[in-house]
Amino acid sequence: MDAWTEVLQDTGMDPRLGRDTSNCSIARTLEVVGEKWTILILREVWYGSSRFSDFERVLGCPRNLLATRLRMLVEEGILATETYKEPGARSRPKYVITPKGMDLVPAVMGLLQWGDRYRADPEGPAVVARHRECGAHVDVQLRCESGHPVQAKDIESVPGPAFRMRSAG
Amino acid sequence: MDAWTEVLQDTGMDPRLGRDTSNCSIARTLEVVGEKWTILILREVWYGSSRFSDFERVLGCPRNLLATRLRMLVEEGILATETYKEPGARSRPKYVITPKGMDLVPAVMGLLQWGDRYRADPEGPAVVARHRECGAHVDVQLRCESGHPVQAKDIESVPGPAFRMRSAG
DNA sequence: CGTCTGAGTATCTAAAAGTAAACTCAAGTG
DNA sequence: CACTTGAGTTTACTTTTAGATACTCAGACG
Numbered sequence: 465m466d467a468w469t470e471v472l473q474d475t476g477m478d479p480r481l482g483r484d485t486s487n488c489s490i491a492r493t494l495e496v497v498g499e500k501w502t503i504l505i506l507r508e509v510w511y512g513s514s515r516f517s518d519f520e521r522v523l524g525c526p527r528n529l530l531a532t533r534l535r536m537l538v539e540e541g542i543l544a545t546e547t548y549k550e551p552g553a554r555s556r557p558k559y560v561i562t563p564k565g566m567d568l569v570p571a572v573m574g575l576l577q578w579g580d581r582y583r584a585d586p587e588g589p590a591v592v593a594r595h596r597e598c599g600a601h602v603d604v605q606l607r608c609e610s611g612h613p614v615q616a617k618d619i620e621s622v623p624g625p626a627f628r629m630r631s632a633g
Numbered sequence: 634m635d636a637w638t639e640v641l642q643d644t645g646m647d648p649r650l651g652r653d654t655s656n657c658s659i660a661r662t663l664e665v666v667g668e669k670w671t672i673l674i675l676r677e678v679w680y681g682s683s684r685f686s687d688f689e690r691v692l693g694c695p696r697n698l699l700a701t702r703l704r705m706l707v708e709e710g711i712l713a714t715e716t717y718k719e720p721g722a723r724s725r726p727k728y729v730i731t732p733k734g735m736d737l738v739p740a741v742m743g744l745l746q747w748g749d750r751y752r753a754d755p756e757g758p759a760v761v762a763r764h765r766e767c768g769a770h771v772d773v774q775l776r777c778e779s780g781h782p783v784q785a786k787d788i789e790s791v792p793g794p795a796f797r798m799r800s801a802g
Numbered sequence: 803c804g805t806c807t808g809a810g811t812a813t814c815t816a817a818a819a820g821t822a823a824a825c826t827c828a829a830g831t832g
Numbered sequence: 833c834a835c836t837t838g839a840g841t842t843t844a845c846t847t848t849t850a851g852a853t854a855c856t857c858a859g860a861c862g
Binding site for chain 2: 468480481483484485487488489490491492493494496497498500503504507508510511512513518521522523524564566567568569570571572573574575576577578579580581582583584585587588589590591592593594595596597598600601602603604605606607608609610612614616617618619620621622623624625626627628
């Protein structure tokens with residue numbers, strides 16, 4: 465009997481299929497970064513872009529969507545606005561990443577890593593991430609609390625504290 | 634002078650903004666898993682669902698989209714079909730994850746982890762990942778090749794072997 | 803005071819997603 | 833041999849996103 469079957473063994477219902485899926489951190493994260501362009505905007509921020517025109521130019525994304533996405537990322541606290549001033553021009557806003565935005569790096573590095581492995585350009589990656597201190601390549605890894613590297617196949621998902629079943633209907 | 638500025642110092646053009654973005658592993662991964670429902674389907678596979686009706690029921694996703702997404706995931710080699718047979722019923726297809734699909738776990742765990750941190754249900758997560766062997770909680774971490782834990786802010790992105798500028802136009 | 807520029811809005815069209823229900827198909831059952 | 837079931841497909845309609853262009857707005861400059 466697995467961890468799921470233990471949960472509600474009294475009902476005949478499989479808890480995986482009858483569970484309430486409204487409390488899901490994956491779905492909630494996707495509400496914030498799951499729209500088209502959002503993750504690519506963050507990519508450009510990490511690569512060094514900060515101005516509206518930078519994003520527009522390098523992404524080729526429609527201006528109205530860009531404005532909407534940037535506004536949302538600021539509202540969510542993933543980006544913040546500062547001002548910059550080119551000599552002879554007036555002050556204009558620019559976008560910088562916040563610590564909350566930095567915490568999305570592992571997720572996006574995960575996407576990057578998968579693409580590097582399975583859909584790479586024959587010449588290799590166009591951009592690589594490296595550790596500022598030692599210059600070594602950086603990647604994402606699964607680790608358990610005790611610090612051991614873990615392979616995806618050795619992970620099991622189990623009901624957490626907020627697990628609940630869907631109400632009948 | 635940073636690693637970007639070194640690349641094409643002869644032109645006055647900022648290589649971040651003039652670069653060719655068509656070779657991007659993040660964008661390519663999003664082509665496969667960036668559509669609505671796709672990542673949520675994978676979530677359900679990890680939680681133990683495998684049948685068409687399982688996904689339909691637990692996700693509440695339209696059948697036509699579900700069929701389209703499943704077909705694409707199989708074409709991409711992220712899921713594979715096997716057959717199952719309930720007693721007294723004929724054989725039917727089910728969907729199982731492949732090693733290539735397993736390699737998406739770090740990316741999705743990254744999303745999960747961010748959601749757990751910033752958009753958590755007050756009661757906590759509904760589902761948690763744990764190491765099958767030791768039972769400890771599993772998370773994703775950034776590490777450099779030398780094995781040291783790395784913080785997102787200590788990473789820099791630098792041009793890789795396939796870096797190139799957009800052709801003028 | 804007219805012009806230029808970066809940072810947006812506004813508006814309109816096109817594509818994709820959501821919703822709902824009917825239809826197909828093949829094997830197993832009464 | 834009609835009936836059921838899981839796994840889809842097809843069709844029809846609505847709503848939501850995406851994309852392309854045109855327009856606005858606030859200084860700085862001449």
